[in-house]
Every structure is written in C-alpha cells, then in structure tokens.
Amino acid sequence: MVAKKIERDVFLFALENAFLHKGKASEGAVLGKTLSSNQSLKKDLPTLRKLISKAVKDANKLSIGEMEVILKEEKPELFEKKEKVERELPELPGAVKGKVVTRLAPEPNGYLHIGHAVSFFFNHYYAQKYSGKLILRFEDTNPEKERTEYYEAIKEDLAWLGIKYDKVKRNSDDIDLFYKHAEALINSGDAYVCVCPVEKSRKLRYDGKNCPCRRISPEKSDKLFTEMKTTLKPGSASLRLKLDMKSKNTTFRDPTIMRIVEAEHPLQGNKYRVWPLYDFANAIEDAKCGVTHVLRSNEFQQRNKLQNKIRELLGMDNPHIISYSRINLEGTPTSKREIQKLIDNGKVSGWDDPRLATLKAIKRRGIVPETLERLAKEVRMTSGSTTISIDALNTINRKILSPKTKHYFFVPSPEKIEVKSKGTFYIPKADAKSMKKGEIFRLKxxxxxKLTTKGKAEFDSDEVKADTKKLQWVDTDAVDTELLISETGKTIKGLAQKEVSKLKLGEIVQFERVGFARVESSDKPIKFIFTHE
Ligand SMILES: [Zn+2]
Structure with missing residues (x-):
C-alpha cells in the first residue's frame, strides 16, 4: 500500500512537471521534487529512478488537456490564482525612524474581536516599520464595566496574534495624575463642577444653552471637587470642561471629564470614587506615554477634536491621528450587548462559540492570525464602511493554510466494503448507496x-482515469472522529485515518473532499470543528 502511494505521488509530480513544461516532464526535476517530499526514498535510488522513468513516460503520453483534468482533481491548488503581491500600508505622516510610538488601547470590559485585531495589526505594523515602540494600555477607568478576567484574556489574544508590545500600562494606575490635571483646569477656569440634576444638564446641552454652574468660581469648584471625592452622591455633581455649549460638534458642549462612581474597581478596589471619562483619560495618557501616532477607527472622529482640545488646555503635544473605518464581519454581532444577549438566550454557547467574531471564537474555528494580518493589509485604512464577508475571510485563510496543512482521509457515515484478497475498507455511506453492481471506482x-455485490468488491486495476469516481476510504485501523459544523450546529460522525490520533490540540488539518478542520478535543472520539472548505 505504501509503495502504491509513492508510485502515485511520483506520477503526480511527473504530471505537474509535464503540464508546466509544454507536455514534457524532466526526470531530474521529478527526482528532486520526489526526494524533497520524502527523504527516506534516498535509500533505494535505483528503484526510485526506474519508477520515475516510467512515470515521466506515462505522463508525457497524455495531452495537455488530460493532464489538466487530472491535476485539477488531484492538485487543485495549482490552479488557484497566483496570490496578489502583498500590499504594503502607506507611510505615516511625520514619522521619524526610531521615534514612532503607537499603542493598543483596549478596554478590559469584554473579549477582543476581529475589528480589534485589525486595528492592533496596524499599530503593530507601524511600530515595527519605523523601529519604534508599541504600548499596550488598558483603558480601565470605568469601574462598573471592567473585569479582571478580561485583562488576562486580552493578553492571551495578543499572544495568539503574535503581537509583542514593549510596555504595559493601566490608566487606572494614574487616577492621582488625572486629579492633578483636573485641578489645574479648575484653577485656570477651564473646568467647573456642575451640580445640576442629570436631566437638566442633558436638556441644556441638547438645547445649546449655558448651565448656570459655569458661573461658579474656581475656588468654589475646587471645594466641590474635593467634596466629590468624599461626600457628594453619585450623579449629584460632575466636573465639566468650559468649552462651547453652541458648538456643532456636540462633544464640545461642556463635556463631563470626571464623575462619581462608587463601584469597586477590579484592580483599584474602592480606593477612588471619582473617575475620569474616556476622552479625558485617553487624551492625557496618549500625551503622557509619548504616543506619536494614534491609529483608530473613525467612530472617534468627533472625539479626536475634543481630545486635542484637552491636551491644548493642559499644554500637551498632540499626536498625529489617523482614522480608518471600523471592520465588521458580515452577519456576526460585535457589540458586547448583542453577544451577551445571544449567550443569555442560549443561541450561542459562550464568547468562544465558533459562530461569533471574537478572536477566541475564530481561533477555535481554525482561522489563523496570519489571516487577520493579511486582512488588515487588504482592507488598508479606508474611510468607507468595511464589512468583510465570511467568504472573504475564509478565502484568505484557505490560501494561508493550503500549503502547510497535512491531508487526511475522513469518511463520514462509513460503510464497510470487503475487497477480495486486499482487505476491508470503509467508504462514505452516501457513495456506497449510489453505487451499482459492476461499477468501477477508485479508492483514492x-x-x-469493481463492486461485485453489496459491501463486496474485487481489485480491478491500477490505472488512473480522469472519469473514474474517486472515493475517500479508510481501513480497519481508522479512528472514530466527529466533525462539528458550527453554522448548522450539526455533528458529522465518521472515521478518519489513524494518523489523526497523533494530532495536537488546536492543530488544523485538511480532510480531503471535506475541507479544513481544527482539533477541538483529542479524547476518543476525536473532535474537530469545521473551518471551511
Ligand atoms: Zn450645572
């Protein structure tokens, strides 16, 4: 059986070589290809040379058209379009080699998804391109939302993506610093404590009318700010910037920069009860960390102006800000609320359900990090809306996996067939059912x-013909295998060749005629999750 397989491989190498060279294969080239695929064949070169000589003759006899038919069946990857030259991302404005600092700024309030990964790859790419630095900074100043588990989960996902950073920071470590800057803004008259009820201040903001608290003196605001940290109740007072209540950019209508929150923070506990809002914390941290280039999706566009304004008021430098459109995966929710709802309703099994677009989920399904990196380069940093179809994602993934995954036979719903004096085999039930007595088919x-009667057959020939039906098969040492198709939730039970029992957890393989699959569990039966065709 092993010899048969070698003979077949050699013939296919010869055929490929002939097809690529106007119908004439060269023995030397085929020998090289064969040996590089299987070093152990060196042990018996004379036999191998004979084998190759015959294969080259056989191959050269075929017309180019016949070659194409066979190769399309056996080596479809040869016919996939040559990959486009990988596109490079554009230069960054004002980038100086060795001086560029970019950052990854996730909030530890949920799991990362494809959109984060693409954004992270942009930042990682530029830090490397300019021999600069990349900072991982947790935007964790919302004690009600952050959870300890997410800090770790984010680091795990980054490790999986292969993104290395030079430094880790947490905004929640800098609360005293935010207080210092808040007090400076109060003293310069650029910020005031507003004590209006929430409803009232919301309405004034909507109507573009000044809030009476704007007239509170810096001294009084300073005293109120101290009280916010000690006695005032949540919602009864907040610190606001004095900007422009008539601004068309509504983020400029005296935005709140600090508020009272009594929830326990996962890292800081109950040490603080006044917390900065996102724009205030983010603006200060980008300046403090020396970030030179902020690459972020354009839902932040209005806020960019506000953040620049905050830095101007504090006498800090502004980074270059580059906006691009946020990336979504077609048909999958990325908002935390939507996903949580699906989990609560039992529609998906959890954050790593393979139907979701979280990194944990797509990893389980067999999407590899290189795919996301290439996706980032493909979509570049466009400003239009970017929705990626699952098909597009799968296409990139397939191209990356194809050359490096091992092929195995998987027989769904196996049906036994005895081949006279050759042994017992299993073939897919669907194929067995459709076959007629006397029909000739090929065990791939x-x-x-040739089928003699139901469940029985006899050897016919070795000859490969383009029109012979080729079936996946396994023999009696095959192992029980289950393949979960996550889209339908169905599990296909079958047998796979025994080599799959040596696979490691998380390994991705190709089941011929079925597609790619990732090892989910190596207990018996071995479980796989289907990736794509
Ligand atoms: Zn007010």
Whole structure:
C-alpha cells in the first residue's frame, strides 16, 4: 500500500512537471521534487529512478488537456490564482525612524474581536516599520464595566496574534495624575463642577444653552471637587470642561471629564470614587506615554477634536491621528450587548462559540492570525464602511493554510466494503448507496475496484482515469472522529485515518473532499470543528 502511494505521488509530480513544461516532464526535476517530499526514498535510488522513468513516460503520453483534468482533481491548488503581491500600508505622516510610538488601547470590559485585531495589526505594523515602540494600555477607568478576567484574556489574544508590545500600562494606575490635571483646569477656569440634576444638564446641552454652574468660581469648584471625592452622591455633581455649549460638534458642549462612581474597581478596589471619562483619560495618557501616532477607527472622529482640545488646555503635544473605518464581519454581532444577549438566550454557547467574531471564537474555528494580518493589509485604512464577508475571510485563510496543512482521509457515515484478497475498507455511506453492481471506482491514491455485490468488491486495476469516481476510504485501523459544523450546529460522525490520533490540540488539518478542520478535543472520539472548505 505504501509503495502504491509513492508510485502515485511520483506520477503526480511527473504530471505537474509535464503540464508546466509544454507536455514534457524532466526526470531530474521529478527526482528532486520526489526526494524533497520524502527523504527516506534516498535509500533505494535505483528503484526510485526506474519508477520515475516510467512515470515521466506515462505522463508525457497524455495531452495537455488530460493532464489538466487530472491535476485539477488531484492538485487543485495549482490552479488557484497566483496570490496578489502583498500590499504594503502607506507611510505615516511625520514619522521619524526610531521615534514612532503607537499603542493598543483596549478596554478590559469584554473579549477582543476581529475589528480589534485589525486595528492592533496596524499599530503593530507601524511600530515595527519605523523601529519604534508599541504600548499596550488598558483603558480601565470605568469601574462598573471592567473585569479582571478580561485583562488576562486580552493578553492571551495578543499572544495568539503574535503581537509583542514593549510596555504595559493601566490608566487606572494614574487616577492621582488625572486629579492633578483636573485641578489645574479648575484653577485656570477651564473646568467647573456642575451640580445640576442629570436631566437638566442633558436638556441644556441638547438645547445649546449655558448651565448656570459655569458661573461658579474656581475656588468654589475646587471645594466641590474635593467634596466629590468624599461626600457628594453619585450623579449629584460632575466636573465639566468650559468649552462651547453652541458648538456643532456636540462633544464640545461642556463635556463631563470626571464623575462619581462608587463601584469597586477590579484592580483599584474602592480606593477612588471619582473617575475620569474616556476622552479625558485617553487624551492625557496618549500625551503622557509619548504616543506619536494614534491609529483608530473613525467612530472617534468627533472625539479626536475634543481630545486635542484637552491636551491644548493642559499644554500637551498632540499626536498625529489617523482614522480608518471600523471592520465588521458580515452577519456576526460585535457589540458586547448583542453577544451577551445571544449567550443569555442560549443561541450561542459562550464568547468562544465558533459562530461569533471574537478572536477566541475564530481561533477555535481554525482561522489563523496570519489571516487577520493579511486582512488588515487588504482592507488598508479606508474611510468607507468595511464589512468583510465570511467568504472573504475564509478565502484568505484557505490560501494561508493550503500549503502547510497535512491531508487526511475522513469518511463520514462509513460503510464497510470487503475487497477480495486486499482487505476491508470503509467508504462514505452516501457513495456506497449510489453505487451499482459492476461499477468501477477508485479508492483514492490506491487502486480501482469493481463492486461485485453489496459491501463486496474485487481489485480491478491500477490505472488512473480522469472519469473514474474517486472515493475517500479508510481501513480497519481508522479512528472514530466527529466533525462539528458550527453554522448548522450539526455533528458529522465518521472515521478518519489513524494518523489523526497523533494530532495536537488546536492543530488544523485538511480532510480531503471535506475541507479544513481544527482539533477541538483529542479524547476518543476525536473532535474537530469545521473551518471551511
Ligand atoms: Zn450645572
């Protein structure tokens, strides 16, 4: 059986070589290719040379058209379009080699998804391109939302993506610093404590009318700010910037920069009860960390102006801000609320359900990090809306996996067939059912057999013909295998060749005629999750 497989491989190498060279294969080239695929064949070169000589003759006899038919069946990857030259991302404005600092700024309030990964790859790419630095900074100043588990989960996902950072920071470590800057803004008259009820201040903001608290003196505001940290109740007072209540950019209508929150923070506990809002914390931290280039999705566009304004008031430098459109995966929710709802309703099994677009989920399904990196380069940093179809994602993933995954036979719903004096085999039930007595079919890469009666066959020939039906098969040492198709929630039970029992957890393989799959569990039966065709 092993010899048959080698003979077949050699023939296919010869065929490929002939097809690429106007119908004439060269023995030397085929020998090189064969040996590089299987070093152990060196042990018996004379036999191998004979084998190659015959294969080259056989191959050269075929017309180009016949070659194409066979190769399309056996080596479809040869016919996939040559990959486009990988696109490079554009230069960054004002970038100086060795001086660029970019950052990853996730909030530890949920799991990362594809959109985060693409954004992270942009930042990672530029830090490397300019030999600069990349900072991982947790935007964790919302004690009601952050959870300890997410800090770790984010680091795990980054490790999986292969993104290395130079430094880790947490905004929640800098609360005293935010207080210092808040007090400076109060003293310069650029910020005031507003004590209006929430409803009232919301309405004034909506109507573009000044709030009476704007007239509170810096001294009084300073005293109120101290009280916010000690006695005032949540919602009864907040610190606001004095900007422009008539601004068309509504983020400029005296935005709140600090508020009272009594929830326990996962890292800071109950140490603080006044917390900065996102724009205030983010603006200060980007300046403090020396970030030179902020690459972020354009839902932040209005806020960019506000953040620049905050830095101007504090005498800080502004980074270059580059906006691009946020990336979504078609048909999958990325908002935390939507996903949580699906989990609560039992529609998906959890944050790593393979139908979701979280990194944990797509990893389980067999999407590899290189795919996301290439996706980032493909979509570049466009400003239009970017929705990626699952098909597009799968196409990139397939191209990356194809050359490096091992092929195995998987027989769904196996049906036994005895081949006279050759042994017992299993073939897919669907194929067994459709076959008629006397029909000739090929056990792929092995030989042709003729069906004599139900469940029984006899050897027919070795000859490969383009129109012979080729079936996946396994023999009696095959292992029980289950393949979960996550889109339908169905599990296909079958047998796979025994080599799959040596696979490691998380390994991705190709089941011929079925597609790619990732090892989910190596207990018996071995479980796989289907990736794509
Ligand atoms: Zn007010």
């Amino acid at each position: 890469d092995l030989f042709n057999v």
